[in-house]
Amino acid sequence: MRRYLGAFLLASLSVLVACGGGEESPAPESPAPARSAAPPAKTDETVAFKLGEENRSGVSGTVRLKGGDRGFAVKVAVVRPRYGGPAHIHSVTCEKYRALKDFDAQLGTVAVPLTDLEDGKSRTRVETALSQYRTAGYSINVHSYDGGFPVVACGDVPAG
Secondary structure, X not given: OHHHHHHXXXXXXXXXXXXXXXXXXXXXXXXXXXOOOOOOOOOOEEEEEEEXXXXXXXXXXXXXXXXXXXXXXXXXXXXXXXXXXXXXXXXXXXXXXXXXXXXXXXXXXXXXXXXXXXXXXXXXXXXXXXXXXXXXXXXXXXXXXXXXOOEEXXXXXXXX
């Protein structure tokens, strides 16, 4: 019986191969359309702006933002650094921040905490795209450690 079953299977396979099984062979695949590569990361840019004196502090300075889509560095430098204190990127302009009288409302605008100033300088790496903050709606504040953390210098991040 085994002999007949093997011969039967071999004959059936021969018939299928000879007849093509009743189906056409598929057309060769055409090459997939070329996919465009992800857009290149925006080249690094440098944005510099001034920090103006706030609350009669006598403190002013500069901010330098350098980077692109893959993050950026923030360098803050103030003159007359008699105040060492925290610095932040805020989600409001200096003018809008000044209008906020409630500490919790002011604290709620902190978008990115920066390294505290030491000897009038702060350097921080931010891991989000610089363009996110170039919308004319962000500012950088330098605060004093004095009661209530008053702003001693502020500058609006320029739109870009």
